[in-house]
Amino acid sequence: MYLVEKPARYVGSELNSCHKRDPDLFRIALAYPDLYEIGMSNLGLSILYHRLNEEPDLYCQRVYAPAADMERLLRAKGLSLQTLEEHAPLGEMDLIGFSLQYEMTYTQILNMLDLSGIPLYTQERQSSDPVIVAGGPGTANPEPMAPFFDAMLIGDGEEAILDIARTVKEWKREPSRDRGELHRSLARIPGLYVPSLYHVSVDADGLLQEVKAVGGAPWPVISRKVTDLDRAFFPTKPIVPGLEIVHDRAQVELFRGCLRGCRFCQAGIIYRPQRIRSANTLFLQAEAILSNTGWEELGLISLSTCDYPDLSGLLEQLQPLQKRLRVTVSLPSLRADSFSVKLARLAQGNKITLTFAPEAGSERLRTIIGKDIRDQELVEAVQMAADAGFQRIKLYFMVGLPRETQPDLEDILPLVEKLRAEARHAGRRLRFSAAVSAFVPKAQTAFQWEAMEDLERIRQKRSFLRQQLERIGIETGGQREELSVLEGVLARGDRRLAAAIWEAWRGGSRLDGWSDFFSNAVWQEAFVRAGIDPRAYLRARRREEILPWNVVRYPTGPAYLWRERERAYAE
Amino acid sequence: MTRLRLLYQKGAPIAFLSHLDLWRILSRLVRRAGLPMVYSLGFHPRPHIAMGPPLPVGAMGDQEQCDLYLEQMTPATLVERLKGLGPPGLLIHSVREIPEHEKALTAFPFRSLWQLEGEWQKAPEADWFTNVLARESIPVHRHTPKREKTFDLRPYLLSFCSGIDWLQVETVSYPSGGARLDEILRLLKADHYEFSLRSICRKRLQFGPAI
Numbered sequence: 001m002y003l004v005e006k007p008a009r010y011v012g013s014e015l016n017s018c019h020k021r022d023p024d025l026f027r028i029a030l031a032y033p034d035l036y037e038i039g040m041s042n043l044g045l046s047i048l049y050h051r052l053n054e055e056p057d058l059y060c061q062r063v064y065a066p067a068a069d070m071e072r073l074l075r076a077k078g079l080s081l082q083t084l085e086e087h088a089p090l091g092e093m094d095l096i097g098f099s100l101q102y103e104m105t106y107t108q109i110l111n112m113l114d115l116s117g118i119p120l121y122t123q124e125r126q127s128s129d130p131v132i133v134a135g136g137p138g139t140a141n142p143e144p145m146a147p148f149f150d151a152m153l154i155g156d157g158e159e160a161i162l163d164i165a166r167t168v169k170e171w172k173r174e175p176s177r178d179r180g181e182l183h184r185s186l187a188r189i190p191g192l193y194v195p196s197l198y199h200v201s202v203d204a205d206g207l208l209q210e211v212k213a214v215g216g217a218p219w220p221v222i223s224r225k226v227t228d229l230d231r232a233f234f235p236t237k238p239i240v241p242g243l244e245i246v247h248d249r250a251q252v253e254l255f256r257g258c259l260r261g262c263r264f265c266q267a268g269i270i271y272r273p274q275r276i277r278s279a280n281t282l283f284l285q286a287e288a289i290l291s292n293t294g295w296e297e298l299g300l301i302s303l304s305t306c307d308y309p310d311l312s313g314l315l316e317q318l319q320p321l322q323k324r325l326r327v328t329v330s331l332p333s334l335r336a337d338s339f340s341v342k343l344a345r346l347a348q349g350n351k352i353t354l355t356f357a358p359e360a361g362s363e364r365l366r367t368i369i370g371k372d373i374r375d376q377e378l379v380e381a382v383q384m385a386a387d388a389g390f391q392r393i394k395l396y397f398m399v400g401l402p403r404e405t406q407p408d409l410e411d412i413l414p415l416v417e418k419l420r421a422e423a424r425h426a427g428r429r430l431r432f433s434a435a436v437s438a439f440v441p442k443a444q445t446a447f448q449w450e451a452m453e454d455l456e457r458i459r460q461k462r463s464f465l466r467q468q469l470e471r472i473g474i475e476t477g478g479q480r481e482e483l484s485v486l487e488g489v490l491a492r493g494d495r496r497l498a499a500a501i502w503e504a505w506r507g508g509s510r511l512d513g514w515s516d517f518f519s520n521a522v523w524q525e526a527f528v529r530a531g532i533d534p535r536a537y538l539r540a541r542r543r544e545e546i547l548p549w550n551v552v553r554y555p556t557g558p559a560y561l562w563r564e565r566e567r568a569y570a571e
Numbered sequence: 572m573t574r575l576r577l578l579y580q581k582g583a584p585i586a587f588l589s590h591l592d593l594w595r596i597l598s599r600l601v602r603r604a605g606l607p608m609v610y611s612l613g614f615h616p617r618p619h620i621a622m623g624p625p626l627p628v629g630a631m632g633d634q635e636q637c638d639l640y641l642e643q644m645t646p647a648t649l650v651e652r653l654k655g656l657g658p659p660g661l662l663i664h665s666v667r668e669i670p671e672h673e674k675a676l677t678a679f680p681f682r683s684l685w686q687l688e689g690e691w692q693k694a695p696e697a698d699w700f701t702n703v704l705a706r707e708s709i710p711v712h713r714h715t716p717k718r719e720k721t722f723d724l725r726p727y728l729l730s731f732c733s734g735i736d737w738l739q740v741e742t743v744s745y746p747s748g749g750a751r752l753d754e755i756l757r758l759l760k761a762d763h764y765e766f767s768l769r770s771i772c773r774k775r776l777q778f779g780p781a782i
Contacts, residue, residue, distance in 0.1 A: 013584035015658035294599030
């Protein structure tokens with residue numbers, strides 16, 4: 001432990017973590033393919049952890065990705081990756097659930113399996129090996145990682161995870177323990193996609209020809225939804241880490257799903273329909289969480305916080321609690337209008353930074369992508385932020401959007417200049433920064449059929465904008481273009497990509513989301529070795545084409561998405 | 572205002588937390604207990620907790636101290652209120668009241684008795700320690716963020732000795748600095764006495780100059 005950086009990542013024993021002693025319990029590990037500080041901030045994982053541990057016969061533990069120094073140490077000493085609770089080798093678990101939050105963590109999943117001595121491909125695993133499942137937004141296109149999982153959950157996890165645990169537990173009691181049998185039982189659970197039960201064939205041009213469900217597996221797999229969020233389980237005694245994590249605060253979930261209808265947004269589709277938690281429940285949960293943890297900040301979490309039906313009412317209700325417990329309330333995911341800023345000021349007092357995502361420079365393009373914010377609203381939001389005493393405004397823009405033209409790009413600079421001038425006019429010096437990243441057409445969105453722009457064009461557009469903005473003294477950032485393109489490939493890929501992910505892992509790809517660890521060369525080499533042309537995945541798709549992620553179905557469905565796409569072209 | 576001094580143990584589960592992490596743990600503990608703490612003003616109110624001399628990351632401490640500033644409370648009530656609130660690894664031994672204007676816990680000098688457990692690849696003989704302590708100066712290299720310098724450990728080293736699987740060191744810290752444990756281990760290593768560390772614990776912390 002004295003040999004690695006931040007050993008507290010691997011110690012466990014935090015306040016409110018669960019420790020059970022009975023050796024006969026069914027053991028589950030929730031695995032997060034990123035560092036402790038990132039994984040511990042994930043609300044979904046916290047919900048599942050505490051839900052599972054409510055069951056007396058189940059013991060849920062956690063494991064996070066080891067940093068590079070820890071990985072070296074484990075490999076040098078021939079040690080397995082261990083859970084935080086029992087410090088038991090991961091291979092001794094009955095069931096392991098990985099969280100797919102972001103495409104660039106996929107190689108880390110393989111790494112964590114390998115560090116635990118668990119065969120990576122499902123078909124190589126024996127009956128004594130743990131059952132490996134996945135969930136999270138990444139399963140909106142499960143295909144690139146499909147060969148590595150026994151089952152993948154589409155949709156909400158808090159009810160389905162119990163069905164999975166019980167099914168695997170039953171299977172473990174059977175003398176034969178045939179994995180095929182297990183797969184057929186898992187496929188009967190609503191929302192569960194069992195990759196081994198879907199046979200994929202490809203035509204001479206390399207396009208998907210047919211995906212056939214066998215063994216009674218459903219087609220398509222309908223996403224699982226919690227219907228009544230107000231009654232759904234929510235942990236009021238969550239783990240409080242000793243080490244400072246990314247979102248080191250109490251969190252309550254105001255609602256799930258977002259009805260804004262931004263056409264590029266995957267979360268806006270896959271978390272539908274919108275389900276709301278009542279202000280009363282939220283108040284009680286907030287009070288319980290704060291007094292069980294001692295956190296000094298309460299985050300009101302959702303995809304678009306200002307769309308909560310009575311946010312001012314809720315904030316008012318929370319005020320006495322805020323005063324009594326001396327906590328601050330934070331409102332992430334704000335819409336860029338003055339109403340939101342006003343609420344933010346009310347809730348937070350003096351916060352330093354406000355983040356707005358206009359996404360595009362012109363109103364025209366914003367209408368096309370379904371981000372309905374007018375320039376005037378942005379101006380008012382900035383004025384309000386300046387008055388409220390905020391110090392920094394961070395703006396998010398995308399390049400390579402469908403129907404984007406040069407004038408759309410050229411509109412970004414004057415917009416930023418105008419916003420800055422407004423802030424100065426209000427007598428405040430607000431510091432502006434802008435993140436410019438490439439648009440990635442994601443599965444299950446209205447733009448899933450669009451082509452992703454190629455690397456060179458993205459590079460040109462980004463550097464054009466960054467130079468323009470930096471010339472007037474605005475700090476710029478955003479995702480590296482190679483990383484965006486790779487994200488596009490992985491987000492739009494099919495099962496054949498698994499071979500390239502495996503090669504990239506073998507070539508040393510780890511924690512690619514951290515730009516200091518990312519090596520594009522490793523990935524390009526991996527594509528060559530796997531015999532895959534990554535550019536093929538970035539092309540536009542025809543409507544009648546079989547998309548790799550067609551097997552997964554959300555309430556909106558492809559007909560709705562296509563209509564939305566047509567509307568984008570008619571705007 | 573009441574100033575109450577906590578004598579507590581930083582145990583194995585929290586040994587790898589930093590001094591700042593430990594402050595955060597204590598501040599969340601008093602929040603959970605709902606104590607009438609004196610809070611800082613502003614939008615991010617913080618309870619007034621004054622920490623004692625920091626422990627290095629990775630070290631446990633048997634007799635650590637910190638001061639809580641409360642509106643009003645007796646030591647006995649505080650003990651009662653903190654009972655069972657955790658976190659694992661934090662054990663409160665005792666609480667006593669301290670005059671408000673008494674010297675801070677960070678006042679120099681203070682003495683620390685360190686117990687290091689582990690394994691000797693080769694253990695030093697008893698007279699090695701006597702010889703080192705007999706030296707007039709013990710220069711070591713010290714890296715600071717800005718530069719590298721030579722630092723004399725001798726004034727800060729009070730005593731040390733070893734056993735079959737342990738090493739004990741007593742150090743004293745002044746405003747001018749103190750001896751660091753990794754420097755002492757390097758000193759041993761320079762004479763080919765290598766010690767692989769399993770745990771570090773400050774067994775005792777005392778204020779005032781060496782007697």
